[in-house]
Amino acid sequence: MGQAIKKRNNVQVLGSGRQTLIFAHGFGSEQSxxxxxxAEFQKRYRIVLFDHVGCGGSDFNAFSPHRYRGVHAYAEDLLELCEELKLTDVTFVGHSFSGMVGALAALVEPRRFRQLVFVKSTPRVLDDPDSGYVGGFSRAELDTFFEAMSSNYYAWASGFAPLAMGNPERPELGQEFARSLSSMRPDIALAFARLVFQYDHRGDLPRVKVPTLIIHAGEDLAVPNQVSDYMARRIPLAKMTTINARGHLPHLSxxxxxxxxxxxxLAAAA
Incomplete structure (x- = not known):
């Protein structure tokens, strides 16, 4: 693999198998x-892990507020990674905003993707009163959110993490998310949050022609129940499955x- 992409995104390739799974984390998280x-899939599948620029073990020096002002830049990074590893026909598993990263990448190069899997993903976080769309946050709530991040980022992270995790009886999970949030540079985190909480890719959903699984995991701080239903109705080849979980990071909880x-x-598509 080219060292530039490997360093930029801290790319790791694990496991073995003819089918490849790519796992992509959400805002404030990382590949761990x-x-x-x-642990579950690496004995049967080839696993590709990476960190979005600005997160985890990525190259923070590669972050540019100009380049990473939209989700398309992260989709370009994903496609560059796929090209470098000569990947086609992969299953892409995206958490939170990474679902849209995978969707946009699949619109550009559909041959790369066999399936998409969305874990608590959303096409838009901001409510849209004019259309009746419920995304999870009002404009006033987001303004308060960004102000808190700007004034004391680390205090904000320690307070936001357990709320997002949504499992108060297991404080260690909230603490883990707080650590990954706190590992981000505050300026990158704020720029990243402004992107994630304000993008709108609802119009792209009907164009996604790759089979897509929407894992619906109950109410959480960032993604209301209605969002899963909304995506399932608009992605042509979508299937939704409901699991017994709560909070925004069910892959951890x-x-x-x-x-x-x-x-x-995966078994149904084999």
Missing amino acids: AWRHQV APVEVNRAIDSY
Whole structure:
């Protein structure tokens, strides 16, 4: 693999098998969040892990507010990674905003993707009162959110993480997410958050022609229940499955349920 892309995105290739699974983390997270999925699938599949620029072990110096002002830039990174590894016909598993990263990449080079799997993904976080779309946050709530991030990022991270995790009886999960959020540079985190919480890719959903699994995991702080239904109605080849989980990171809080949903989808397409 070219060292530039490997360093930029901290790319790791694990496991073995003819079929490749790519796991992509969401805002404030990193590739280690997929460890339960890696443990389950690496004996049967080739696994590709990476960190988005600005997160985890990526090259923070590669971050540019100009380049990474839209989701398309992260989709370009993904396609460059696929080209470098000569990947086609992969299953892409994206958490949160990474679902849209995979969707946009699949629109540009559909041959790269056999299936998409969305884990708590969303085409838009911001509510749209004019259309009746419920995304999870009002404009006023987002303004307060960004102000809190700007004024004291680390205090914001420690408070936001357990709320997003949504499993208060297991504080260690919230603490883990707080650590990964706090590992980001505050300026990158704020720019990243402004992108993630304000993009709108609802119009791209009907154009996605790759089979897509939407893992619906109950209410959470960032993605209301209605969002899964919305995507399932608009992606032509979408299937939705409901698991017993809560919070925004079910691959960490309910890994057995997430693994079972992915495994069933893979088996059905084999």
